[in-house]
Amino acid sequence: MPHWMSRRLLGLLRKEWLQILRDPSSLAIAFVLPGGLLLLFGYGVSLDARQVPVGLVIEQPSTAAQSFTAAFQNSPYFEPRLYATLQDGREAVRRHHVKGLVVLPSDFSQRIAGASTGSAEAPIGVILNGVDANSARLLQGYIQGVWSNWLQQESDAHGLGLGLVEPVAAEIRVWFNPELESRHFLVPGLLVVNMTLVGALLTALVFAREWERGTLEALLVTPVTIDEILIGKLLPYFVLGLGGMVLSVLMALGLFDVPLRGSFWVLALCSTLFLLTALGMGLLISIVTRNQFLAGMIALLVTFLPAFLLSGFLFDIDSMPTPVRALTYLVAARYFVTILQTLFLAGDVWSLILPNAAALALMAGALLGLSRRLLHKRLE
Incomplete structure (x- = not known):
């Protein structure tokens, strides 16, 4: 690693630690978040298979x-x-x-x-x-x-x-999984986590960083349009997310021997829909909050943690209480986990793929459209 890159990393780490120590909300995160997780695990998520x-x-x-x-x-x-x-x-x-x-x-x-x-x-x-x-x-x-x-x-x-x-x-x-290998079930779900990290958490900091530094107003005096700004901000993360998806698929097939019984092109299309949904969620959070720390915490709560807990990645949705099970329909990762498990282990089962892909497309359109609308209004 080059010397300048190491210094930059240390500077970022020092800045984040100072931000945590100086921000009173860190205490709330330290106590409220663990308490919420305890309630969620204690009452909302069950590892017992009942009904x-x-x-x-x-x-x-x-x-x-x-x-x-x-x-x-x-x-x-x-x-x-x-x-x-x-x-x-x-x-x-x-x-x-x-x-x-x-x-x-x-x-x-x-x-x-x-x-x-x-x-x-x-x-x-x-x-x-x-x-x-x-x-x-x-x-x-x-x-x-x-x-x-x-x-x-x-x-x-x-x-x-x-x-x-x-x-x-x-x-x-x-x-679908005759050997009952847990990795065949878990590895496809890791694609959701990886793409959520790139698509939502990183994108949530894009405009929040510009708001904090006051550089977004300077960008507006240039001839570029709002749409060009959005594309310029989101396209690198979109490419990065798809690159991570390809790498994860190659590792799943090569290292873990996870079968891919469905079409790779269907996988690529559905991954694109989910990545657009994650980018739209991160962008919306970044535009609304205008604060990097707050944007990161909100993105963690509404995208990353639900991808772990409420998507079917680790816990069976059918074993959850009815209110929590209803809440999972708002989690984009739920639809993508179903698609991935179907494509990898069962094949092109269209009765499962098409409804979940349609839900992702609807969520992506709504989130990106709302982000575009809010950004336009706030800049006028």
Whole structure:
């Protein structure tokens, strides 16, 4: 690193530390922010999988099938949904309407009866959505728990003792992430975090820095237009964000062996939409606040932290309380995380990609348009 660059870095670090020590708001950040996070983790975010939507396919109704279905309906961990055919259940898993699928074949009662004699055929089949490896493991354990408890109850009810429980095994198949590798789930989400850092946090300081230094007024006396100023400010960060996306994708594919089952061009287009949304959010914050420190803190609270906590990157949105789950629809990262996980692990599932891409396009247009309007008004 050149000598002048090292001195600049040290100067920036010294300036930031002096700003923190001199600004009373640093105390508020030190106490209010941790308190807010504690409330969010304590009440708003749950790592427990409860009321998980699970599909049930009963090919042939019977007393045993009805009893097994009741075991799911009485469990606090599941929200069972009945599907008439296996094809309907598979499509529900593909569209993320349910997290897993339990299939009771037409000869379910006969297989249960044959299990005590050592039959090798599994009485039930289970398909899991393995995009979120941790949720898939939890769901697998919960289904096995319901299965074992139901077998125990059936054995006791028919006076069969424990003999029926041991030879019976569920046949489980995990979709999209068969190895249940957490990195296959986490690495695509890191693209969201990286692009949020470049698009929102850095852009939030662009105009705030100009306001503080008083150089924006001097820029206006030149022949350049407001649109040219906006393009000149945002284009470098746009290029930087796309460069970081390409590097992250190459690392994901080369270092972590994360599969990319969808189209790279669809990935590039959706990344562009999200980056424009992040740039619009950072630009709006920078124009409104006119203060670098305040702009950085607001950007951290409304873009960076939600990208971690409310996007589905780390925590399952379906396990959150209803008010928090409704709040996630305002977080752009939520839509991009869904797109990335779909493209990397499932492929070009248009029923998921198109609605989320449309939401990003709408948010990008609204944020950039509002930023352009506010900047124009404030400069007149």
